[in-house]
Structure formats: structure tokens, C-alpha cells
Amino acid sequence: KNEVEQSPQNLTAQEGEFITINCSYSVGISALHWLQQHPGGGIVSLFMLSSGKKKHGRLIATINIQEKHSSLHITASHPRDSAVYICASGSARQLTFGSGTQLTVLP
Amino acid sequence: EAQVTQNPRYLITVTGKKLTVTCSQNMNHEYMSWYRQDPGLGLRQIYYSMNVEVTDKGDVPEGYKVSRKEKRNFPLILESPSPNQTSLYFCASRSSDQPQHFGDGTRLSIL
Numbered sequence: 001k002n003e004v005e006q007s008p009q010n011l012t013a014q015e016g017e018f019i020t021i022n023c024s025y026s027v028g029i030s031a032l033h034w035l036q037q038h039p040g041g042g043i044v045s046l047f048m049l050s051s052g053k054k055k056h057g058r059l060i061a062t063i064n065i066q067e068k069h070s071s072l073h074i075t076a077s078h079p080r081d082s083a084v085y086i087c088a089s090g091s092a093r094q095l096t097f098g099s100g101t102q103l104t105v106l107p
Numbered sequence: 108e109a110q111v112t113q114n115p116r117y118l119i120t121v122t123g124k125k126l127t128v129t130c131s132q133n134m135n136h137e138y139m140s141w142y143r144q145d146p147g148l149g150l151r152q153i154y155y156s157m158n159v160e161v162t163d164k165g166d167v168p169e170g171y172k173v174s175r176k177e178k179r180n181f182p183l184i185l186e187s188p189s190p191n192q193t194s195l196y197f198c199a200s201r202s203s204d205q206p207q208h209f210g211d212g213t214r215l216s217i218l
Contacts, residue, residue, distance in 0.1 A: 031204075033206060033207065035209075041195065041211070041212045041214075042209070042211050042212065043197060043199075043209040043212075044209070045206035045207050045208070045209070046206075047206070048204075048205065048206040048207075086149070086150065088150070092138055092157075092201070092203050092204075093138065093155055093157060093163070094152060094155060094165060094166075095140075095152060095207075096152075096166075097149050097150040097151070098149065099147075099149045100149060
């Protein structure tokens with residue numbers, strides 16, 4: 001059974017800091033997803049990746065298939081980045097989710 | 108606008124009273140899923156569907172039913188709801204090799 005672990009569980013940063021959230025999974029997968037969940041509860045997909053690196057604005061996601069590890073980086077963090085970040089791994093049919101990282105960015 | 112629409116957004120009901128949460132997507136996606144989110148347990152998959160008339164169990168299917176008679180709709184049915192099904196529910200859809208689109212969530216309270 002696939003297990004997904006995220007770290008840290010909670011992260012507080014000052015505005016402008018570089019942030020890294022880590023995700024490890026236990027079995028081979030077809031894709032790794034990064035999601036963002038705001039306090040209102042809605043979930044937005046940030047990235048889906050199966051190799052290498054993807055970038056969108058200030059967000060960068062990387063994955064190392066051999067090490068079964070992915071990272072989400074936020075450059076020049078801003079208070080509006082405050083949210084829960086969730087990684088999920090699996091196939092097109094089934095996903096297993098990490099427990100989430102609560103990020104708070106202070107002005 | 109591409110979207111996944113869930114209804115209702117909020118529901119308080121009583122044990123044993125059958126309820127249906129509807130989910131509809133307008134993106135012609137093949138894959139649809141239902142998840143529940145609970146404090147300390149995170150998101151867990153209830154059921155998924157790979158296309159019309161093709162559904163399968165996720166990690167926590169007990170007490171739930173689904174159907175996929177049309178590509179756009181994937182309702183979640185609780186035949187006899189119990190308090191342990193009080194949760195935040197999300198429907199999501201995707202096409203192959205694309206990220207998932209999530210609905211806004213349905214907060215269910217079963218008394």
C-alpha cells in the first residue's frame with residue numbers, strides 16, 4: 001500500500017522567505033500532485049508531475065523518481081501563500097494523500 | 108468556465124435518512140472521484156470512476172454508493188447515513204495526464 005509522508009506539518013515564515021515542503025512516497029507511481037487548500041476549504045491543483053521539475057510563477061515543484069521524493073518550493077513568499085499544501089501520489093485512478101503542511105506567512 | 112459543481116454545499120441531517128450529493132463536471136473528463144476529508148486523517152478516496160458505467164472502490168467505500176450513468180455526473184449516495192459519515196466531501200474530475208479539478212466541497216453533518 002502506498003504511503004505518503006509530508007514534512008513539515010506546520011511552517012511559519014516571514015514574508016519574502018524561500019519555503020520548501022517535502023513529500024515522500026513508498027511505491028512507484030505514475031504522477032505526483034501538489035494541491036493547495038485555503039482556509040475556506042476549496043482545493044486547487046498546483047502541479048502534476050512525473051519527472052523533473054515544473055515552475056508556475058513563484059512556485060516550483062521537483063520530483064526524484066529514484067528516491068521517491070518530491071519538493072514544493074515557494075520563492076519570495078507572501079501572506080497570500082498561507083494555506084495547507086497537500087501532496088498526493090498514485091495513478092489516474094487512485095490517489096493517496098499526505099497529511100498536509102499548514103503554511104503561515106507573516107507580513 | 109471549466110468547473111466541478113457539487114450540491115448541496117452544506118447539509119445537516121439525521122441518521123438513517125437517505126441522501127445524495129450531486130457532482131457534475133463540464134470538461135468531458137473521463138475520470139471522476141469522491142473524497143472525504145477528516146481532521147487528522149486527511150483526504151481519503153471513497154470511490155472513483157474511469158468512465159460511464161465503470162466505477163470502483165477507493166480506500167473507504169463502506170456506507171457509500173455511486174453511479175456513473177452519464178459522463179458529466181457522478182452522484183454520491185448515502186443509503187443510511189450514520190454520524191461517522193460526518194465529514195467534508197470533495198468531488199474531483201480529470202482527464203488522463205492532467206491535474207484534477209475539485210469541486211468546492213460539501214460539508215455533511217449527520218446527527
